[in-house]
Amino acid sequence: MPLQVTPPVDATGGLARPSSTWTGWGQWLALVTMxxxxxxxxxxxxxxGLGWADSSIGRIAFPLFAAMVAWHGLFNTRNPLRYARRILVIGLVAQLPYMLMPRAADGLILNICFTLSLGLTGGAWLQALSERLERGALGVPRLVAEVGLAIAVWATAGLWVEYSHLGLLMIPLYMVALQALHGAGEGLGERLAATAMALPVLIVAGLMNSSDMAKSFTVATCLSILLLAAGAHRLMPSVPLGMPRRLWLGWYPGHFAAIALWLWLAGGLA
Structure with missing residues (x-):
């Protein structure tokens, strides 16, 4: 039985938003794997001998965080840029404890919240660009200028953020794929077109890691999210214990601070 026979519509005749119940599970899984x-x-x-955890369980976190940001940015917020700013604030708070991690060989790197915030900003711009093109409200000079500026920002920011250039592409490509899969009708042509729109995010997910194990976990995570957008979101039960908002907002900077304190104490006792 296919996951989605016809695209759901709301009371006004527009495309209904998919259920976001799965994100309650996703929050817990993302924090644990991270x-x-x-x-x-x-x-x-x-x-x-626990290095395998970094190349397996640890590879679930980023594609899952990116998927939840893309999902909420696409389906659950009227202002994705404001949402991106909130993520950026968490990144600013977390940057100092993040810089205390033993990663001196990497130089100055901005934490994952910067990647997610910039990725969502790019995804929101891409969605708005598509809408303006459909309305014919964008001339060729303006189009060339905006695309050129977007590429320049992506090329520059990718040098400084965690997960680099490929990481910045995840949310925009997720948003394209999620919208296509959720909106696909029952026709074979529509389904094939939606599937084609989902391939880029899977390819980028595979390119983000070097080992086969890491690639498998990252791609499998992305594929699971795409299946949810295709209709499996309706099958997800509510999470028994919702993530407390303060825990969700504070865990990322807080756990880095705790790790930094532990490393400092361990170094002092050594």
């Missing part, structure tokens, strides 16, 4: 990744990378001694 924490496992950072603990195995920064805290657990190499002698414990």
């Amino acid at each position: 924490t496992v990744d950072h603990l195995s990378r920064y805290v657990v001694p190499d002698s414990w």
Whole structure:
């Protein structure tokens, strides 16, 4: 049985928003996998042999965070740029403890919130660009100027943010794929077109990692999100325990601060 027979419509005849119930589960999974990744990378001694966790469980976190940001930016907020600013504020708070992690060889890198915020900004611009093109409200000179500026920002920002240039592409490509899959009708042509629109985000997810294990976990995470957009979102039950808002907002900077404190104490006791 196909996941979606006809695109759902709301009372006004427009395309209905998909259920976001799955994001309640996604929040818990994202925090757990991110924490496992950072603990195995920064805290657990190499002698414990837990490096596999970074290349497996740890590779779920970023595509899941990016998917939730893209989903909410596309379906659940009227102002994606304001949403992007809120993410940026968390990134600013987290940057100092993030810089205390033992990553000196990487130089100055901005944390994942900057990647997510810039990615959502790019996705919102791409959606608005598409709408203006459909209305014929964008001339060729303006189009060339905007696209050129977007490429320049992407090329520059990718040098400074976590997950680099490919990471910045995840949310815009997610938004394109999610919109296409959710809006696809029952016709074979529409389904094939929606599937084609979903391929770029899967390709980028595969290119983000070097090992086969890491690629598998990242691509599998992305594929799961795409299936949710195609209709599986209706099958997700509510999470028994919702994520407290303060925990959700504070865990990213807080867990880096806790790791930095632990490393400082461990170094002082060594």
